[in-house]
Amino acid sequence: MLPSVLTVAALFLAPLAMTGWISLHDWPLLGKITFAGLENYVRAADDSTFSSSFGFTTRYVIVSGVITFVLGFALALLVRGGLPGTAVLRTAYFLPVSIGWAVASFLWVWLLNSQVGAATELLRSIGAVGSEFEWFTRADRAFVVLVALTVWKSAGFAMIVFLIGMQSVLKDLYEAARVDGASWWQEIRYVMLPLIRPTLVLVSLFLVTAFYLGFDQFFILTRGGPGTETASVVYWIYNNAFVRFHLGYASALSLIFLALLIVLNGLQVRLLRKDVTQ
C-alpha cells in the first residue's frame, strides 16, 4: 500500500505544490528563472483572452452539458426496458465513449471537411449548407461542431450512469406507482426523479467538470480559432506553457482555474441540494 501512497504523493501532491511555487516566478522553458511574486496573478487579471476563454468555455459547458444531460436521460428511459434489442441499442449509444477524445476529434475533422467530408456533403445534398460551406472559419459554426461532438461522445456515458441510478430504485416502487394508476410521466416525476437525485447530481457534476477541462477537441478541431474565439481555458493554459513557454504564467492560470472549478462545483452542489428540499 505504501508504494501507491508514495507514487500518488510524488506525482500528484508535489506537482500541486509546485504549481504554486512556479506560479510565483518568471519561469521560461529555457533561460533564467526569476522570482516574480504575484506578478503573474496581476497579469492574469488583465488577460482578456483568459477571461474570454473562460466565458467561451462556460457557454460550451452549459450548452453541451444541458443537451448531454437531457439526451442521456431520454436514452436511459428508452433502453430501460420495453423495447426490443435494448442491449444492442445501449451498446450503440455507448460506443463513442470508448474511443478517445483525440481520435473522435480527428474523425470529425475528416467527416466535416468542406471538400472530402461525408457529413458536410450530406448536409449539402439536402440543401442545408451552401457549396462553399466551411465549419471552422466562423466561431459560431465551430461552436455548433464542438457541442455536437461533445454530445455524441458523452451522451452514452450519461445514459449508463442514469441507468445505474434508475435500477438502484426498488422495482416494487415503480410497480406500486403503476398499481396506484400513476401515468408514465407521474411515475418518472414523483417516483424516479426524487429517488435518483444523487445520480442526477453526480452526472451534472461530472459533465460540468469534464467539459470545463476539455482540451483535445479544441486543439484538434479549431486550434482555438478563428483568432482565440474558440480557445478553451485548458487550451489557453497549454498555449501559454508550451507554445509561448511562459511556464510561470501558465501555472498561475492553472491555479486560478482550479479555484474557479472548486467554487463552481460547490455552487452546483448547493444549488442541487436546495432543489431537493422543495
Added chain:
Amino acid sequence: MAIVRSVETAQPPVPQTRATPRRSAVTRGFLFLAAVVVAIAFVAPFVYAIVSSFKTAAESNAAPPVLVPSAISSENYRTLANFGIGIFGYVKNSVIVTGLTIVGTLVLSVLGGYGFARYQFPGKNVFFVTILATMMIPFQTIVVPLFVILSKVGLTNSLVGLSLVYITFQLPFSVFIMRNSFAAIPPAIEEAALVDGCGTLKTIVLVMAPIAIPGMVTVVLFAFLAAWNEFLAALILLTRGENFTLPIMLLSASSGPYGTVDWGLLQAAIAVAMVPAMVLFLALQRYYLEGLASGAVKL
C-alpha cells in the same frame, strides 16, 4: 458491493415483458423508431470510417466524397505502414505505454487496495482520503510542474515517463476499486490460507487475487482506455517522432506537408487507433459498468 452485484449482468434490470404495459403499440413503435435512428446516427461515423479506410487512395481523397467504395483496397494501409517510423512503430509505442500503465496500475492498486482493506494502522483514513481527494484534482491543472519534474529527471520523450504519469492518474480510482473488492472477501478465507502456511504475499497472489479478479479486470480496462486514448500528456511529453503514441501520430497524419492532407492515410490511422479500444470495450462492457457502479465515475 451490493450495488456492484446488482449490475453484474449486462441485462436490463427492469423485466422487459411488463415494463411499459400502458403504452400503446403505436407509441412503442414510434419510440423504437426514434431509438434506432439515434443509434444509427451514433454508430454511422464508425462504420463509415472503417469502410473508408479500405477505399483506394484516389477515392479516399475525392471531393465530393465517394460514400460507397467501388473496390476494397489496402492502399491506405500500405501508405500508413511507411508513414513516419511506420505504423508498427507507433502501435508498438502505444502498446508499450499501455502495457506499462496496466501492469504498474494493477500491481500498485492490488497491493494498496489490499492494505487499505485489511490492515489497521495510524493515519490510514487520512491516507485513503488523500488518495481519493486526488481524484478531484484534474491532471490538466498540474501539467506544467509534471513537465518540469519529468524534464529534470530526463523522463520527457520517454515512454516510461509517460506511463508513470498515466499510472499516477489511474491509481486513486484503481486503489478505490481494489479496496472495495478485497473488503468484500471474508477474512476467514484468507486466514485459512495463512494457517495452511501461505505467506502474506503468496496469500494475496494465490488466494485473494483470483477472487478479486472482476475488480482487477475493471482496473485493467480503465487503465487501457486511459493510456491508449490519452492525448494532452503525450503531446507535451513526447516531442520526438520515434516516440509518438497513436493519438499523436494522428496529429502528424492530419497535418501533411505543404498543407495537403492524405485523407486515406488519416482514415486508416483513425481505424488503427480506435478499433482496439472499441473491441476491448465491447468484450469487457460489464466490467466498465461495475467500475461506474462502484461510484468511481470516470470518462
